[in-house]
Amino acid sequence: MEKNKYINRLEKQDIKPTAIRLLVLEAISNKKEIFSLLELEAELGTIDKSTLFRTLTLFQQHMVVHSIDDGSGAIKYSVCSSNCNCSISDTHAHFYCLHCYKTFCLDKVAVPDLKIPDNLVPISINLVIKGFCEECKKFAT
Numbered sequence: 001m002e003k004n005k006y007i008n009r010l011e012k013q014d015i016k017p018t019a020i021r022l023l024v025l026e027a028i029s030n031k032k033e034i035f036s037l038l039e040l041e042a043e044l045g046t047i048d049k050s051t052l053f054r055t056l057t058l059f060q061q062h063m064v065v066h067s068i069d070d071g072s073g074a075i076k077y078s079v080c081s082s083n084c085n086c087s088i089s090d091t092h093a094h095f096y097c098l099h100c101y102k103t104f105c106l107d108k109v110a111v112p113d114l115k116i117p118d119n120l121v122p123i124s125i126n127l128v129i130k131g132f133c134e135e136c137k138k139f140a141t
């Protein structure tokens with residue numbers, strides 16, 4: 001039952017559900033927070049880093065995860081909602097905490113309708129708000 005859910009999700013996104021992909025999808029689906037490749041590697045010790053990276057890249061191309069460049073130097077990933085097309089209109093803002101260095105999806109905060117010149121073809125937008133999270137706001141000055 002649980003397993004079928006993950007198989008369906010991959011097939012829906014045109015990904016062949018191999019054992020490793022299912023393992024990775026299950027691990028990331030249970031995450032509440034954004035994760036980096038390193039964190040996932042530490043968790044899934046049995047899968048080597050390059051396989052993991054290839055899997056995440058595939059997931060990203062097929063809109064299972066989106067990546068966030070929060071400026072910390074490491075690309076972070078988060079699972080997309082099931083109806084996400086990863087288009088600019090599906091893109092939401094992210095929040096990066098300057099104290100605990102956690103990054104959050106702000107699912108409800110859409111990227112504003114930016115007036116981009118007609119001669120340009122935008123593919124993605126990276127909107128990261130930096131500040132202090134709920135836990136850390138006592139450190140804000």
Ligand SMILES: [Zn+2]
Binds near residue numbers: 064066085087090
């Ligand atoms: Zn997406």
Ligand SMILES: [Zn+2]
Binds near residue numbers: 097
């Ligand atoms: Zn924080």
Ligand SMILES: [Zn+2]
Binds near residue numbers: 078
């Ligand atoms: Zn997000």
